[in-house]
Amino acid sequence: MPLLDKKGRIFGKFNILDLFIILMVLILSIGGFYKISRANPTDMIRPKPIELKIIVMNREKIGVDVIKEGDILKEYDTGTILGQIKKVEVYPASTEVVTTEGEIKAAEIPDRYDLIITIDGEAIVTDNSIISGKSELRIGNKLVLRTKTYALDSIILEVNVKEE
Incomplete structure (x- = not known):
């Protein structure tokens, strides 16, 4: 053949x-x-524990009372879990006002509060960025978060990567 x-x-x-x-x-x-x-x-990127401090400004008392330690915060748009509230610090809200003498001074806003919230969470940490869901966690960035009952419009103050 x-x-x-x-x-x-x-x-x-x-x-x-x-x-x-x-x-x-x-x-x-x-x-x-x-x-x-x-x-x-082991080459795959895994989330690392982080501690995040955010500031929420100019909230009413009723909005402050619902925020509790232990609440799970998610990104507003994606629903990705950012982390759990570890600590909530409440301060009177203030604004800058011009006095009759032309000086700029800080004055308290009645019945308004600023909150500094510490969050324990996980994020992807690379050489160039720290990312949670679709958000880059950088100091000064705006971060909109939510739970079942409330939403927070915040600004990032600190991002600390914890050692495992």
Whole structure:
């Protein structure tokens, strides 16, 4: 039995093009298996524990009373869990006012409060950024958070990566 017949088939069964396609699929399968088997799971980026301090400004008393330690905060848009409230500090809200002498002084706003909230959470930490969900956690960035019952419009004051 000849290797190629009159129709160009190998051993009378396979077309040369069919053989080429089978060889390509086989080579790609072996290469893919090799790549996957050599992947090191320790190279994957895993979330690291962080401590985040945020400030929520100019809240009414009723809005301050619902915020409690232990609440789970999520990103407003994505619903990704940022972390758990560790500590809530409440201060009277203030604003700058110009006096009759032309000086600028800080004055308390009646029935309004500023909150500094400490959050324990996890985020992806790389050489260039700290990311939670779709938000980059950088000092000065705005961060909108929510729970089941309330939402917070905040600014990041501190981001600390904890040692594991």
